[in-house]
Amino acid sequence: MNPLRRLRELYAYRDLVKNLVSRDLKLRYRNSVLGFAWCLLNPLLMMVVFTVVFTVLLTNNTIEKFPVFILTGILAWNLHTTALTGAINSVVGNANLVQKVYFPREVLVIATVLSNTVNFLLSLIVLFAMVLLYQVRLTDTLIFLPLVILVQVVFTLGVAFVLSALNVFYRDVASIMETLMLAWFFMTPIFYRIEDVFPVYSRLMYILNPPASIIAAYRDILYYGSITNLDFFTRTAATSVLVFVVGYAFFVRLSRSFAERL
Amino acid sequence: MAAIQFENVSKRYVLHHLRPRSLQELLVSLVGRKPLALETLEDFWALRDLSFTVEPGETVGIVGHNGSGKSTILKMVAGIFSPTQGKVTVSGKVSALIELGAGFHPDLTGRENVYLFGSIMGINGKEMKRRFDGIVSFAELEQFIDEPVKHYSSGMYMRLGFATALSVDADILLIDEVLSVGDAHFQEKCLQAIEGLQQRGMTILIVSHQLDLLQRFCGRALLMEHGHLVGYGPTDSILERYEHA
Numbered sequence: 001m002n003p004l005r006r007l008r009e010l011y012a013y014r015d016l017v018k019n020l021v022s023r024d025l026k027l028r029y030r031n032s033v034l035g036f037a038w039c040l041l042n043p044l045l046m047m048v049v050f051t052v053v054f055t056v057l058l059t060n061n062t063i064e065k066f067p068v069f070i071l072t073g074i075l076a077w078n079l080h081t082t083a084l085t086g087a088i089n090s091v092v093g094n095a096n097l098v099q100k101v102y103f104p105r106e107v108l109v110i111a112t113v114l115s116n117t118v119n120f121l122l123s124l125i126v127l128f129a130m131v132l133l134y135q136v137r138l139t140d141t142l143i144f145l146p147l148v149i150l151v152q153v154v155f156t157l158g159v160a161f162v163l164s165a166l167n168v169f170y171r172d173v174a175s176i177m178e179t180l181m182l183a184w185f186f187m188t189p190i191f192y193r194i195e196d197v198f199p200v201y202s203r204l205m206y207i208l209n210p211p212a213s214i215i216a217a218y219r220d221i222l223y224y225g226s227i228t229n230l231d232f233f234t235r236t237a238a239t240s241v242l243v244f245v246v247g248y249a250f251f252v253r254l255s256r257s258f259a260e261r262l
Numbered sequence: 263m264a265a266i267q268f269e270n271v272s273k274r275y276v277l278h279h280l281r282p283r284s285l286q287e288l289l290v291s292l293v294g295r296k297p298l299a300l301e302t303l304e305d306f307w308a309l310r311d312l313s314f315t316v317e318p319g320e321t322v323g324i325v326g327h328n329g330s331g332k333s334t335i336l337k338m339v340a341g342i343f344s345p346t347q348g349k350v351t352v353s354g355k356v357s358a359l360i361e362l363g364a365g366f367h368p369d370l371t372g373r374e375n376v377y378l379f380g381s382i383m384g385i386n387g388k389e390m391k392r393r394f395d396g397i398v399s400f401a402e403l404e405q406f407i408d409e410p411v412k413h414y415s416s417g418m419y420m421r422l423g424f425a426t427a428l429s430v431d432a433d434i435l436l437i438d439e440v441l442s443v444g445d446a447h448f449q450e451k452c453l454q455a456i457e458g459l460q461q462r463g464m465t466i467l468i469v470s471h472q473l474d475l476l477q478r479f480c481g482r483a484l485l486m487e488h489g490h491l492v493g494y495g496p497t498d499s500i501l502e503r504y505e506h507a
Contacts, residue, residue: 012384013381013384015380015381015385015386015387016381016382016384018381018387019377019378019381019387020378023367023370023374023378026370026374027367027369027370030369096361096364096365097364097365097382098342099342100342100358100360100361100364100365101340101342101358101360101364101365101382101383102340102341102342102356102358103382103383103384256344257344259337259342259343260275260343
């Protein structure tokens with residue numbers, strides 16, 4: 001099928017994406033007392049944990065306004081990790097549907113990533129509250145925030161496409177990713193500053209690890225209140241688009257035999 | 263133009279036999295040059311060189327013993343499987359009654375599931391809203407439509423699945439062994455609904471072991487045997503061959 005027709009077909013199924021996203025969000029908080037409040041409480045509690053560890057238990061910390069610093073990192077990372085782990089199982093977990101009904105399979109991955117994105121957007125409320133509380137001086141670079149979010153979503157989608165398709169053929173993917181995500185977490189400047197890393201490594205980190213530069217961009221905007229290095233961010237955006245295109249093509253190619261291999 | 267056309271279609275499945283391995287075997291393979299086979303592969307041809315056409319507005323039955331390739335044909339028409347060799351041409355939108363309630367989520371209400379299923383079939387929300395009341399009254403579930411479907415009885419579940427799938431406006435309808443839904447009263451209602459679709463000119467493919475149903479609906483039938491098409495003609499004569507095979 002040619003790419004243009006595939007995209008048009010995907011567009012025809014936009015209601016399915018919408019319904020799957022709302023199903024996800026509804027089910028996530030159904031049968032819980034606090035419901036939607038959890039998407040605010042969770043990041044807040046994580047922030048407290050990290051702040052206690054890095055400012056009370058370890059006292060050699062020189063990072064100012066640590067709660068805001070850590071929260072920008074945690075929220076972005078949470079989106080990354082929840083979207084990816086959810087997406088890896090999105091095709092396998094809907095095996096019954098994939099074997100019984102035809103629809104463009106990428107819908108499952110897109111819906112998982114988007115529902116986690118909605119969750120992320122809601123949790124930004126907490127971040128802005130902390131930004132106000134700690135009197136971070138926001139500048140007009142704030143208008144770049146939607147762009148950074150978009151780049152992150154595009155990158156996550158690309159990786160999610162590859163992993164979810166591979167997981168249909170080798171379930172080992174889901175298992176190994178549990179460990180790899182932990183390694184990825186430590187390799188990304190979330191609870192430390194990238195400036196504190198040995199320069200050779202920090203350079204590599206920026207080049208090889210898009211989440212590192214995405215988180216740096218979030219921090220520039222929401223923590224330092226400074227202009228993010230546009231030149232550099234453009235490169236990250238280009239990498240993300242590339243990952244997305246390759247990932248999507250890979251997924252579409254493998255998706256033909258999903259029904260047989262599930 | 264034919265509604266469905268199969269030209270020399272073959273379908274191969276690769277069977278993955280997982281072999282239980284002993285530690286000794288593992289060690290031997292580590293030392294030896296022979297790579298360790300985690301699984302052995304075997305080809306299985308579900309369909310072999312199949313050619314037939316179904317004309318628009320025609321209802322065709324498919325009979326054959328278990329494993330003869332009947333469901334594989336339906337899944338290829340639906341676009342779920344792609345052929346290993348040959349060509350499948352389908353003109354028009356396909357709706358599949360392959361498993362009722364596939365895609366229903368137990369924690370969602372009947373109403374939410376109807377809309378979700380509609381969008382799985384590619385129907386937009388506005389259109390679904392228009393059909394919603396018809397679906398609920400056909401399924402006779404007015405009282406329970408806002409209950410989570412996990413509280414439904416299996417009959418209610420099937421009725422809602424059937425009503426929803428049937429409301430899809432398609433050119434081609436695929437039915438796989440799902441005609442025995444609910445009690446006698448509801449079953450007859452379903453059969454009449456299918457007759458209504460026939461009269462509106464829908465092309466229908468039915469897989470069933472209920473021969474009286476095939477006789478009632480199908481002008482022609484396909485007889486399958488081990489992935490080969492062994493007969494295609496008027497339902498009566500095909501069913502006779504099938505029963506005496």
